[in-house]
Amino acid sequence: MRRPSVTVVVGTVLLGVPALIALAGPLLAGPVRSRARPMQPPDAAFPLGTDVLGRDVLALALSGGASIVGLTGAALLMSYSIGVPLALLLAERRAGGILLRALDFLLALPGLLVLMVLAAAGWRGAVALALVIALLQLPAVVRIVRSAALAPGCRAAVEAMTMQGEPWWRIHLGYVGRCVLGPVLVDAGTRLSLVLYLLASANFLGLGLAPSASDWAVLVERNKEALFLQPPAVLVPACLLVSLCTGVNLLLDHALARGNEA
Incomplete structure (x- = not known):
């Protein structure tokens, strides 16, 4: 053994x-x-x-521990649940230029500045905090997954499977999904630290949990x-x-x- x-x-x-x-x-x-x-x-x-x-x-x-683990898990789950399928769709169509530019604009916004604006506007609560942090992580997730899906080796295999008449789900959900799994896991591990930092900053600003939590x-x-x-x-x-x-x-x-x- x-x-x-x-x-x-x-x-x-x-x-x-x-x-x-x-x-x-x-x-x-x-x-x-x-x-x-x-x-x-x-x-x-x-x-x-x-x-x-x-x-x-x-x-x-x-x-x-329960609150920080729960909020971190919820934010990461939402960002990857939306970001991975969206990235695979954009990689398949080789389009979505307007959507990518919108995501680029969101990616350029400093996360801490967004949290400060929301705190000043009166946005409070754990649910709102998880949604905002998930939205802030979405552009980077889409770009990383789309880049992995557009890798030359992956695209060559996709074209070959398409010519062989393989169904869409087998190509994009099966093969391409496996190709991007490694980058997704690596990114999730490093993004965990960033999400924890944003949660700590947001709680300090009063956006999420109370300062006495x-x-x-x-x-x-x-x-x-x-x-x-x-x-x-x-x-x-x-x-x-x-x-x-x-x-x-x-x-x-x-x-x-x-x-x-x-």
Whole structure:
């Protein structure tokens, strides 16, 4: 029996820890309301100390993963669910110039500036935040997938299958879909970090969750002034976010390497 590689083990641990905390943490977390003086160092009552609002950092870390994981997953799922089929359609027709120019305009907009404008206009809530971030990621997703679908090797195979009378779904959903799977997975792994950054920025601006929420991204922004006075208030949620991104990318890289070997 083949032993799992170091990359798989490390990636599984790095991804599994924040994922498990996000799923089971809210069931184990205690109350997250203010219970002590702000920025209290770790002690017997508060193993990780308290944050700038006097809340237990351990309880915040246990309860703050579900929202950030859910919003990130929803934003990525929406952007790829729309972007991949749209890119395959544009690659097939070799057209859609107006749509591509519109996407280029959206791609040129700074994401943080868009979030600031929406915050000033009064757009609030987790649903609106996920939709806006998914829309901001859509142009880049379409361009990456369309470029992969237009690669010379892929197009030559598509033309050959078309001449052989293969049905449309077998060509574009089957063969071309497999061709773009690798770039999509690589892009999703790197885009995860960008989405987390936008979520943290949006929450800090008040566009998404409330500043008092226990979300990991909110905690990093909310407690940044406590970095040197009460480091766990910042480092614990930050390390959980880094672990989540690193674990996902390690496992995706391993899966792609195994696929290339096969």
